[in-house]
Amino acid sequence: MTMASSRQIELAREAGKRIHHFHGGLRLRHNKKISCLDPVERPPLPEVLVVPLLQHAGDIAEPLVHVGDTVLKGQPIGLCQPCAAVHSPVSGMVEAIEDRPMSHPSGQKGPCVVISPDGKEQWIELKPLSNWLDADPDSLITQIQSCGLAGLGGAVFPTHAKMREGRNRKTHTLILNGVECEPYISCDEMLMREQPDKIILGARVLRRVLGAEHVVIAIEDQMGSVQRSLTGSAEFADSENISVVKVPKIYPEGGERQLVQVLTGLEVPAGGRPSDLGLMCQNVATAAAVAEAITEGKPLIERYITVTGNGISHPRNYLALFGTPVSHLVECCGGYTGDVARLVVGGPMMGYPLESDSAPVVKASNCVLALSDQDIAAPQPEMPCIRCGECARVCPAMLLPQQLHLQIRNELWKPLEEYGLSECIECGCCDFVCPSHIPLVDWFRYGKGELRKQALESEAVEVARKRFEDREARLLRIKQERAQKMARRKQVLKDKTAQQERIQASIQRAENRSRSKPEGQSKGARDDT
Amino acid sequence: MMLSILILTALGLVFGLGLGWAALRFHVDSDPVVERIDALLPQTQCGQCGYPGCRPYAEAISAEEADINQCPPGGEAGIRALADLLGREPKPLNPENGEETSKTVVLIDESRCIGCTLCIQACPVDAIVGAAKLMHTVIKSECTGCDLCLPPCPVDCIDIVEVDTRLPRWHRPRPQAIPLRVL
Numbered sequence: 001m002t003m004a005s006s007r008q009i010e011l012a013r014e015a016g017k018r019i020h021h022f023h024g025g026l027r028l029r030h031n032k033k034i035s036c037l038d039p040v041e042r043p044p045l046p047e048v049l050v051v052p053l054l055q056h057a058g059d060i061a062e063p064l065v066h067v068g069d070t071v072l073k074g075q076p077i078g079l080c081q082p083c084a085a086v087h088s089p090v091s092g093m094v095e096a097i098e099d100r101p102m103s104h105p106s107g108q109k110g111p112c113v114v115i116s117p118d119g120k121e122q123w124i125e126l127k128p129l130s131n132w133l134d135a136d137p138d139s140l141i142t143q144i145q146s147c148g149l150a151g152l153g154g155a156v157f158p159t160h161a162k163m164r165e166g167r168n169r170k171t172h173t174l175i176l177n178g179v180e181c182e183p184y185i186s187c188d189e190m191l192m193r194e195q196p197d198k199i200i201l202g203a204r205v206l207r208r209v210l211g212a213e214h215v216v217i218a219i220e221d222q223m224g225s226v227q228r229s230l231t232g233s234a235e236f237a238d239s240e241n242i243s244v245v246k247v248p249k250i251y252p253e254g255g256e257r258q259l260v261q262v263l264t265g266l267e268v269p270a271g272g273r274p275s276d277l278g279l280m281c282q283n284v285a286t287a288a289a290v291a292e293a294i295t296e297g298k299p300l301i302e303r304y305i306t307v308t309g310n311g312i313s314h315p316r317n318y319l320a321l322f323g324t325p326v327s328h329l330v331e332c333c334g335g336y337t338g339d340v341a342r343l344v345v346g347g348p349m350m351g352y353p354l355e356s357d358s359a360p361v362v363k364a365s366n367c368v369l370a371l372s373d374q375d376i377a378a379p380q381p382e383m384p385c386i387r388c389g390e391c392a393r394v395c396p397a398m399l400l401p402q403q404l405h406l407q408i409r410n411e412l413w414k415p416l417e418e419y420g421l422s423e424c425i426e427c428g429c430c431d432f433v434c435p436s437h438i439p440l441v442d443w444f445r446y447g448k449g450e451l452r453k454q455a456l457e458s459e460a461v462e463v464a465r466k467r468f469e470d471r472e473a474r475l476l477r478i479k480q481e482r483a484q485k486m487a488r489r490k491q492v493l494k495d496k497t498a499q500q501e502r503i504q505a506s507i508q509r510a511e512n513r514s515r516s517k518p519e520g521q522s523k524g525a526r527d528d529t
Numbered sequence: 530m531m532l533s534i535l536i537l538t539a540l541g542l543v544f545g546l547g548l549g550w551a552a553l554r555f556h557v558d559s560d561p562v563v564e565r566i567d568a569l570l571p572q573t574q575c576g577q578c579g580y581p582g583c584r585p586y587a588e589a590i591s592a593e594e595a596d597i598n599q600c601p602p603g604g605e606a607g608i609r610a611l612a613d614l615l616g617r618e619p620k621p622l623n624p625e626n627g628e629e630t631s632k633t634v635v636l637i638d639e640s641r642c643i644g645c646t647l648c649i650q651a652c653p654v655d656a657i658v659g660a661a662k663l664m665h666t667v668i669k670s671e672c673t674g675c676d677l678c679l680p681p682c683p684v685d686c687i688d689i690v691e692v693d694t695r696l697p698r699w700h701r702p703r704p705q706a707i708p709l710r711v712l
Contacts, residue, residue: 054696054697058697059697060696060697104696105701106696106699106701108695108696108699110695110696439704442701442704443704445701446700446701446702446703446704448700448701449700449701450700452700453700460670460673461571461572462572463671464572464573464574464654464671464673465567465572465583467654467655467656467671468572468574468582468583468584468653468654469584470655471653471654471655472582
């Protein structure tokens with residue numbers, strides 16, 4: 001594990017006092033305004049909700065319900081011990097548990113719980129920790145886990161695991177990430193405008209769990225109304241050591257590492273995490289969900305989601321239940337405009353295309369983007385790399401994308417680690433500027449997957465080697481033991497014969513003696529007479 | 530003349546003794562080349578190379594009794610790695626030993642299993658559990674896909690299945706190039 005020096009930790013404590021810069025990045029057109037005009041509402045209930053059992057980093061959750069069961073709103077329906085639980089977003093009946101499209105970059109189908117709502121919206125009995133200020137931090141973490149919380153910024157890493165690590169690593173500053181740097185997405189901005197109290201309450205809960213001192217809420221410098229709403233909230237007036245910091249608008253500033261660099265001037269060490277510097281980043285939406293989980297006992301069943309793009313008639317933000325089909329949200333927005341070319345989940349830089357709009361909203365979906373023909377360039381044929389170095393100039397992780405690309409293409413896996421492939425945040429800046437139209441990020445994702453697969457395989461190889469050697473050793477031991485046993489038995493048998501011989505010999509002697517004695521006695525007797 | 534002969538003889542003696550001492554002092558029991566070859570082999574222990582396991586094959590390669598192209602599970606990549614290590618020319622896989630296939634595991638159809646334990650005895654990595662006259666099953670995560678359990682099974686209840694590459698084991702495929710249109 002990489003360790004930061006005490007000087008670096010001192011500097012990290014100053015987070016947010018001065019604004020620094022990170023390498024590379026792009027200035028992109030924001031396109032956020034179109035979806036920020038209406039206040040956020042809940043859409044009407046869809047006819048059926050499809051809740052995938054894989055919504056976070058980790059394994060597929062085990063279903064806890066059966067087909068035909070009635071479920072209540074907020075009832076756990078999927079359990080995954082080390083990762084986050086999945087809850088029913090509505091009260092209703094389980095119609096099916098089957099493989100359905102599940103809004104994942106792979107486009108694969110996966111196990112989903114299909115629930116038809118009964119419209120009663122009957123909640124399960126909620127167990128809030130209203131006395132959270134006195135509660136033990138471990139019980140807060142347990143509550144966060146049982147409410148199924150995962151990072152809502154897009155990585156969906158289970159929140160309880162991240163908090164537990166942060167608690168063990170002496171975190172001094174909590175950074176709330178409200179920098180929504182990707183174009184079009186505005187769900188975090190709307191959340192900060194409409195629910196500032198929840199965010200700040202969540203920040204205080206998280207700070208208590210971590211034992212941290214400061215909270216820095218980072219927002220973009222163009223979000224004036226957001227700053228007013230956050231600092232003007234009642235909760236903000238009651239809390240100390242919470243500051244709202246504006247950072248310049250450069251993509252990908254919302255990346256964890258880039259944000260840390262902007263706020264502290266320090267780089268998160270390669271292979272390390274912000275917790276090495278005593279920092280922890282959480283998305284603002286995660287903080288709001290934490291507040292709901294602790295003070296109301298509500299599990300994570302809905303999120304703010306932006307439905308936008310030139311392909312949508314009336315772009316806006318919704319507070320949508322997980323499992324709501326994307327098509328339902330689009331309908332609520334007045335449908336498509338007619339010239340939709342591509343449907344993307346996430347932003348235009350890091351999002352992935354959706355094959356069908358029947359896929360559901362999941363914990364990771366922050367945006368549904370319907371791009372029209374004029375938004376996307378026609379697919380360009382890939383040309384050879386001309387080594388212009390433009391990709392290295394914009395790379396926020398200071399990597400050499402052209403070098404990584406050549407190595408992956410030629411399957412030279414060994415040097416990739418040295419060249420820091422694992423440090424790539426897949427922001428897409430290199431893709432965006434490449435004059436040869438090389439899909440660099442696709443190559444990096446493929447390379448990362450391949451390295452992961454190779455690591456798993458070499459682990460399996462080691463296990464197989466060990467099991468084979470153990471088996472050989474066992475067979476040899478059994479053989480030796482059997483040989484020893486045989487030898488012992490032979491010995492015993494031999495001993496037995498020897499003993500028999502000895503017995504025979506003594507019998508013989510006794511017989512000889514008794515045979516000779518009577519003769520002597522009779523002799524003596526004769527003498528007597 | 531005499532002096533130079535003496536000096537050279539003395540030098541020869543000194544270095545000879547030094548080398549002799551070093552050979553005793555730094556003596557290595559096992560052949561390190563065998564270890565390094567073994568590390569490159571896939572450890573399926575399938576015996577397709579004609580040797581009873583990966584380690585014996587590694588020993589045979591190191592003794593130059595076996596060629597480097599006899600391991601089908603290792604495939605072309607394995608042969609390339611071996612060629613790199615031993616400084617030889619890579620060559621195509623010997624078809625006599627088999628063909629390179631995608632990774633598989635075996636699955637026991639438990640309703641047909643009679644509990645004869647023959648497959649348990651055949652498995653080189655102890656990946657089958659069961660007892661006499663009781664149902665057997667394969668520990669999927671430990672199975673190397675060597676298929677050595679297939680021939681001894683008297684009721685043919687073992688099937689070969691592809692390894693599951695669906696979520697969450699899925700990973701991104703190699704990007705496909707958009708073909709260049711010549712005008």
